[in-house]
Every structure is written in C-alpha cells, then in structure tokens.
Amino acid sequence: AMNEVLNKRPHRRYNPLRKSWLLVSPQRTQRPWQGETDTSKPVAGAVHDPNCYLCPGNTRTSGVVNPDYKNVYSFTNDFPALRLDGDPIPAGPVTDSIASRLMKVEPEAGTAKVLCFHPNHSLSLSYMTVPDLKLVVDAWADETTELGAMPEINYVQIFENRGAMMGSSLPHPHCQIWATEHVPDEPALEGEAQLEYLKEYGTCLLCDYLAEELKLDERVVCQNDSFAAVVPFWAVWPFETLILSKTHAGTMPELSDKQRTDLADLLIRLTTRYDNLFNTSFPYTMGFHQAPTDGAKHDEWHFHAHFYPPLLRSAQIKKFMVGFELLGMPQRDITPESAAERLRALPEVHV
Amino acid sequence: AMNEVLNKRPHRRYNPLRKSWLLVSPQRTQRPWQGETDTSKPVAGAVHDPNCYLCPGNTRTSGVVNPDYKNVYSFTNDFPALRLDGDPIPAGPVTDSIASRLMKVEPEAGTAKVLCFHPNHSLSLSYMTVPDLKLVVDAWADETTELGAMPEINYVQIFENRGAMMGSSLPHPHCQIWATEHVPDEPALEGEAQLEYLKEYGTCLLCDYLAEELKLDERVVCQNDSFAAVVPFWAVWPFETLILSKTHAGTMPELSDKQRTDLADLLIRLTTRYDNLFNTSFPYTMGFHQAPTDGAKHDEWHFHAHFYPPLLRSAQIKKFMVGFELLGMPQRDITPESAAERLRALPEVHV
Ligand SMILES: O=P(O)(O)O[C@H]1O[C@H](CO)[C@@H](O)[C@H](O)[C@H]1O
Ligand SMILES: O=P(O)(O)O[C@H]1O[C@H](CO)[C@@H](O)[C@H](O)[C@H]1O
Numbered sequence: 001a002m003n004e005v006l007n008k009r010p011h012r013r014y015n016p017l018r019k020s021w022l023l024v025s026p027q028r029t030q031r032p033w034q035g036e037t038d039t040s041k042p043v044a045g046a047v048h049d050p051n052c053y054l055c056p057g058n059t060r061t062s063g064v065v066n067p068d069y070k071n072v073y074s075f076t077n078d079f080p081a082l083r084l085d086g087d088p089i090p091a092g093p094v095t096d097s098i099a100s101r102l103m104k105v106e107p108e109a110g111t112a113k114v115l116c117f118h119p120n121h122s123l124s125l126s127y128m129t130v131p132d133l134k135l136v137v138d139a140w141a142d143e144t145t146e147l148g149a150m151p152e153i154n155y156v157q158i159f160e161n162r163g164a165m166m167g168s169s170l171p172h173p174h175c176q177i178w179a180t181e182h183v184p185d186e187p188a189l190e191g192e193a194q195l196e197y198l199k200e201y202g203t204c205l206l207c208d209y210l211a212e213e214l215k216l217d218e219r220v221v222c223q224n225d226s227f228a229a230v231v232p233f234w235a236v237w238p239f240e241t242l243i244l245s246k247t248h249a250g251t252m253p254e255l256s257d258k259q260r261t262d263l264a265d266l267l268i269r270l271t272t273r274y275d276n277l278f279n280t281s282f283p284y285t286m287g288f289h290q291a292p293t294d295g296a297k298h299d300e301w302h303f304h305a306h307f308y309p310p311l312l313r314s315a316q317i318k319k320f321m322v323g324f325e326l327l328g329m330p331q332r333d334i335t336p337e338s339a340a341e342r343l344r345a346l347p348e349v350h351v
Numbered sequence: 352a353m354n355e356v357l358n359k360r361p362h363r364r365y366n367p368l369r370k371s372w373l374l375v376s377p378q379r380t381q382r383p384w385q386g387e388t389d390t391s392k393p394v395a396g397a398v399h400d401p402n403c404y405l406c407p408g409n410t411r412t413s414g415v416v417n418p419d420y421k422n423v424y425s426f427t428n429d430f431p432a433l434r435l436d437g438d439p440i441p442a443g444p445v446t447d448s449i450a451s452r453l454m455k456v457e458p459e460a461g462t463a464k465v466l467c468f469h470p471n472h473s474l475s476l477s478y479m480t481v482p483d484l485k486l487v488v489d490a491w492a493d494e495t496t497e498l499g500a501m502p503e504i505n506y507v508q509i510f511e512n513r514g515a516m517m518g519s520s521l522p523h524p525h526c527q528i529w530a531t532e533h534v535p536d537e538p539a540l541e542g543e544a545q546l547e548y549l550k551e552y553g554t555c556l557l558c559d560y561l562a563e564e565l566k567l568d569e570r571v572v573c574q575n576d577s578f579a580a581v582v583p584f585w586a587v588w589p590f591e592t593l594i595l596s597k598t599h600a601g602t603m604p605e606l607s608d609k610q611r612t613d614l615a616d617l618l619i620r621l622t623t624r625y626d627n628l629f630n631t632s633f634p635y636t637m638g639f640h641q642a643p644t645d646g647a648k649h650d651e652w653h654f655h656a657h658f659y660p661p662l663l664r665s666a667q668i669k670k671f672m673v674g675f676e677l678l679g680m681p682q683r684d685i686t687p688e689s690a691a692e693r694l695r696a697l698p699e700v701h702v
Binding site: 006009010011012013014016020021023025027028079080081082083098099101102103104105106107108109110157159160161166167176178180182184185186187201205208209211212216233285287289306308320321322323324326327328329331333 | 357360361362363364365367371372374376378379430431432433434449450452453454455456457458459460461508510511512517518527529531533535536537538552556559560562563567584636638640657659671672673674675677678679680682684
C-alpha cells in the first residue's frame with residue numbers, strides 16, 4: 001500500500017549514508033515521450049588498437065612505451081591531477097581576517113594512477129571472465145595497501161568512468177586511482193554518518209541496511225555468497241546501484257580470496273544486466289568507498305561500490321543533473337523500486 | 352606570489368557558503384589538447400515557431416492554448432514535478448526500527464511553474480533589452496511573493512536550464528520555478544553557513560566576501576551600481592560566476608526598481624561575455640538563492656545568483672562531473688583567477 005502511494009505522488013527520501021535528501025516525482029513518468037528507442041548492440045572491436053595510449057606495446061604521449069602486459073597494468077598518470085612533490089603554498093595574509101576566513105586554501109598532496117584491466121582493447125567489465133577480473137580486484141586491493149601506506153596519503157579513491165557520455169576519452173578497459181592527503185568530501189560525509197550510527201545504535205549502518213534489503217527483497221538486483229547489488233532506497237541516478245559486502249569489512253585488502261572472486265562475479269553479472277537494459281555498452285561512473293588509510297581504526301566503515309549510470313530511457317537519453325539538481329537538491333522520476341524491478345528482470349548473459 | 356604558486360600546483364579551496372572543499376589541479380592544463388576549436392555563431396532564428404510549446408498562440412501537450420502574451424507569461428507545468436494536492440503518505444511501520452531509521456520518506460508538497468521571458472522564440476537572456484528583462488525580474492519577484500505566501504510553500508527556487516547540453520528541450524527563452532514545502536539541501540546548507548557566520552562575526556558572510564572581492568579586484572568580471580559578478584574563489588565549474596547584490600537583501604521582492612534594472616543590466620552583460628567566450632549561444636544552469644519563505648526573519652540571508660556553465664575549452668568540449676567528482680569531491684583544472692581574467696577581457700556586445 002505504501003509503495004502504491006510512493007509510486008504516484010511526489011515525496012522525498014533521506015540518504016542516511018550521506019545525510020542528504022532526494023526529491024522523487026514518479027508521476028512525471030506519465031509525460032508523453034516521443035524520443036527514440038535504441039537497438040544498437042555493443043560491438044566487438046579490435047583486440048589491439050595502434051592509436052590507443054593504453055594498449056600493450058604502444059607509446060604514450062609522454063614517450064613511455066607500455067610493456068607487453070598480460071593481465072593488469074598500472075602506472076602514474078602522465079598528466080596527474082595530484083602530485084607528491086609540490087612546492088609548499090605560502091601562508092595567506094594572517095592580518096587580513098576576512099580573506100583568511102573566506103578564501104581558505106590548502107596544499108593537497110597526492111598521486112593519480114591509471115590501471116588497465118586487461119590487454120584486450122575492446123573488453124568491458126561485463127565481457128571479462130571471473131578469473132581475469134579477480135586479478136583486477138587483487139590489483140585494487142594491492143594499490144590500496146601500497147598507496148595507503150605512504151605517509152602523505154590518507155585516502156585511496158578507485159573509480160572508473162565508462163563511455164564517452166561519462167567523459168571517458170579512452171575506450172580501453174581501465175580505471176583511475178586518485179590518492180589524496182585529505183579524505184575527500186563524499187567519503188568524509190559517509191564516514192561521519194557511519195560513525196554516528198555506530199555510536200548511536202552500536203551496529204554498522206550498512207550491515208543493518210543490507211539485512212533489511214535482503215529481508216524485504218524488493219530492491220535487490222542480484223547477489224552471491226559474499227555480495228549483493230541493490231538499488232538503494234535513496235538512489236539518485238535512474239538505475240543507480242550499491243554493492244555491499246555481506247560481512248563487515250572496511251577495505252578491499254581485508255577481502256578473502258573467495259570474497260574477491262565473488263566481487264568479480266557480481267560486477268560481471270551486474271554490468272551485463274546494465275548492458276542488456278538498453279542493448280548498449282552501458283556508460284557509468286563506478287567506484288569504491290573504503291575506510292581512510294590514515295592509520296586510525298575505522299570500525300564504522302563498511303566497504304562498498306557505487307554505480308552511477310546516467311541513462312534514463314534509452315542508450316541515448318540520459319538524466320540531466322542540472323537546474324533544480326544543482327541549485328536545490330537531486331530529483332528523480334522513476335522510483336528506485338521500479339528501477340530494481342526492471343534490472344531484476346534482465347538476463348545475466350548478453351542477449 | 353601566492354597566485355603564481357596556486358597557478359602551478361594542486362591545492363584545495365574551501366567553499367564557506369556550502370561548507371565543502373574543491374580540488375584544483377592547474378598543472379593539468381599543460382596536457383596536450385588535440386580537440387577542435389569552434390567558430391560557430393549564435394544563429395538568429397525564427398521569432399515564432401509553430402511547433403514550440405511556449406510560443407504565443409500555440410497549443411501545449413495538455414491542450415491549453417497559450418495566450419497572445421506580449422512580455423512575460425507564466426503557468427503551472429503541465430507535468431509538474433511537485434503538486435499541492437497530493438494524497439498523504441501512510442506512516443511507515445513504527446515497530447520496525449531499522450526500516451524507520453534507514454528508509455525515511457516524507458511527503459513533499461509544492462508546485463512547478465514555467466515562466467516565459469518573452470514572446471520572441473529565438474531570444475536568449477543575452478539578446479534581451481534591459482527594459483524587457485526588467486519585466487522578467489519583476490515577475491521573478493512577484494512569483495516569489497505569491498508562491499511564498501502559500502502556507503505549504505517554504506522555499507521558491509527559480510532556475511534556467513539553457514541549451515541542449517544542459518538538458519533543456521525547449522529553446523524558447525524561459526525559466527522554471529519549483530516551490531517546495533521543505534527548503535532543499537543546497538539553500539539549506541547555504542542558510543546554515545550564513546547563519547553561523549552571522550552569529551560568529553556579527554556581519555553577513557556574502558557582504559564581507561563581496562567587499563573583499565571588490566578590494567582585490569582579481570575575480571570580478573563586471574559590475575554596476577547595485578550588483579557585481581565574480582568568479583568565486585571556490586568556483587567548481589570552469590567559468591562559474593556568482594552575482595552578488597551590493598547592499599544586503601534576502602529576497603528578490605525586497606529589491607528596488609533601480610536594483611531590478613541593474614540586475615537586468617548585469618545579467619545581459621555577463622551572458623553576452625559568456626556568448627563571446629566560445630562564440631556560441633552559451634549553455635548554463637543559472638538560478639537564484641534567496642531566503643526561505645517560512646515566515647521567519649532571515650537576516651543572515653544574502654540574495655544571489657549562481658551561473659553553472661559546463662563549457663571548458665570550446666562550444667563542444669565540456670567539463671564532465673564524473674568519477675572523482677561524483678565519488679570524491681569536485682575538481683577543476685584552470686584556476687578561478689585565470690577564468691576571471693578571460694571573462695574580463697571579453698566585450699559586452701556580441702562580436
Ligand atoms: O523540467 P524539464 O525541462 O523537463 O527537465 C530538466 O530540468 C529538470 C529540473 O532541473 C531536471 O530534473 C531534468 O533532468 C532536466 O532535463
Ligand atoms: O582523467 P580524465 O579521464 O582525463 O578525465 C575524466 O575524469 C576525471 C576524474 O573523474 C574528471 O575530472 C574529468 O572531468 C573527466 O573528463
């Protein structure tokens with residue numbers, strides 16, 4: 001009964017993980033839609049592209065020649081957004097209190113790496129095998145450990161921009177790893193929410209949330225022994241999902257071999273469903289949130305992945321995060337429950 | 352000396368208005384760029400388009416015929432994201448504490464209107480005359496007063512999505528007005544920051560900030576007697592600007608006739624500079640933040656406009672807010688100071 005009402009009238013939902021609100025306007029889906037529907041297939045392309053900066057054996061802009069790598073390959077970005085060797089920033093004018101209050105600036109040390117998933121230029125996560133993707137999960141864990149051990153680094157952000165629609169200029173399967181001195185705002189907010197929850201209820205926010213979702217079984221898309229993918233109750237993007245580990249762990253290095261294999265399995269199954277949704281190589285930003293690597297204990301932190309895919313109605317029609325979203329708050333039309341229903345109905349092999 | 356360093360090395364800047372951080376990576380602008388440069392001109396189009404839902408005399412999807420309006424014209428969206436007549440949402444299961452903690456939902460009352468700026472289909476803000484745009488400013492103020500007076504409405508968000516790149520399906524010059532029961536997260540955050548500042552320092556955050564910017568004269572793009580447009584010290588979008596009123600006012604209805612004319616003047620001059628930047632009809636989201644209409648006094652609130660334009664390098668190349676931005680924090684390459692310098696150098700007539 002609740003869902004029937006939620007499916008018909010504007011309401012707002014709370015995101016307890018980032019302590020923010022979302023506006024849901026399900027009645028807007030009744031608007032007439034004249035847009036196209038798309039039946040383009042993901043095309044199998046060349047295994048090696050001589051013009052790709054990431055293919056084995058090719059020369060990058062920097063002049064470096066990529067090794068003839070066989071599975072994963074990582075290197076420091078040739079034009080990194082962050083550096084470990086920066087000049088210090090001179091302290092601002094201390095006498096001028098308004099400027100020091102309102103124009104705060106700090107140095108940010110860090111590094112930015114690129115991690116190729118596989119030598120095959122035309123693959124995507126969804127077309128990889130579980131053993132191959134397991135090696136990528138291992139690399140994610142190792143990069144977290146190595147970068148996190150550096151004294152200047154307190155947070156390791158692993159993310160993948162997939163598809164031209166998501167600003168990815170290179171189709172070769174890869175992700176980026178930006179590691180920073182300060183914990184960025186998003187994981188900082190999530191950490192704070194998880195810590196408050198732990199203090200108040202004595203349990204983990206995401207352990208509690210996952211238990212509830214598995215019980216209700218309404219927003220769960222797919223699962224295996226170690227992980228579940230759900231459309232969160234507070235999803236902002238039309239087909240946003242959250243991958244949660246079934247046991248409490250704060251970082252990727254803590255995951256067992258079995259859990260890493262299961263994560264690879266779930267990532268492949270979920271991205272295959274995504275490809276099948278609009279019959280396209282599905283664009284998205286995805287990435288992992290884990291505990292800071294600041295040396296402190298972070299019992300509150302529950303490791304997870306976010307998928308933020310922009311598509312709304314077809315392979316071309318995306319949700320624009322503009323206007324009210326930028327100036328007011330996020331807004332969505334289809335409910336998270338109906339998005340989950342559509343994703344659940346799709347096959348886990350490419351059709 | 353400070354600026355020279357800031358122009359070369361990664362740093363982070365604080366946004367005191369929304370209490371968040373931004374990563375600046377100016378050294379990335381040294382990356383090679385093979386992309387196109389654009390010389391397309393804004394094209395003057397038809398004054399009336401028979402297929403446009405917003406032109407005078409045309410029939411909308413809903414069957415309503417637009418009046419033969421001569422300047423501004425507003426109506427309730429035919430498929431509004433918000434409604435004033437919603438069914439109540441049944442209270443959730445009170446016995447289930449985890450669901451009620453983690454799956455919070457509330458009704459959201461409100462309304463969504465469309466406001467046409469002018470009957471001429473092919474205009475944009477930048478091509479309007481000051482007297483015509485003054486009538487739009489009056490309409491913004493009147494809508495704020497009327498909607499704000501409704502007991503269900505506590506916030507009035509006026510915004511314009513301009514250009515297909517910003518999800519605007521209708522080129523006809525218009526804006527939207529979404530008025531809500533709850534203050535949306537963004538203005539709520541800004542209100543909180545302004546209130547804290549007022550309590551701590553006894554002055555207005557944005558009055559202090561504007562005084563500082565006018566003194567430094569480094570990020571000011573243009574100004575007149577009543578308003579100034581600056582690239583804020585914490586700008587996220589490449590050519591983001593903030594329009595601030597020179598005297599303290601919380602809402603548009605408080606603005607005098609002279610201030611309204613000056614706002615129209617500044618909007619036209621700023622958007623003309625934007626058009627000239629990449630020789631195109633410049634896309635953006637813009638909108639106004641004003642005090643809530645909840646009946647309380649809001650001395651802390653300083654009325655302002657935000658322009659969030661997506662273009663980065665040409666009329667086609669935009670900044671993608673993906674990956675690190677979605678999962679970590681906003682990031683920019685060119686510094687706000689160099690963006691301001693480029694905007695300042697542009698003429699205020701179309702070239
Ligand atoms: O209301 P419109 O023009 O259909 O839609 C546009 O503006 C809305 C409010 O900013 C956004 O939610 C939509 O994503 C955007 O496409
Ligand atoms: O690093 P790339 O692939 O050049 O750039 C891409 O990812 C970055 C990190 O998410 C974003 O800041 C850029 O806007 C995006 O185009």
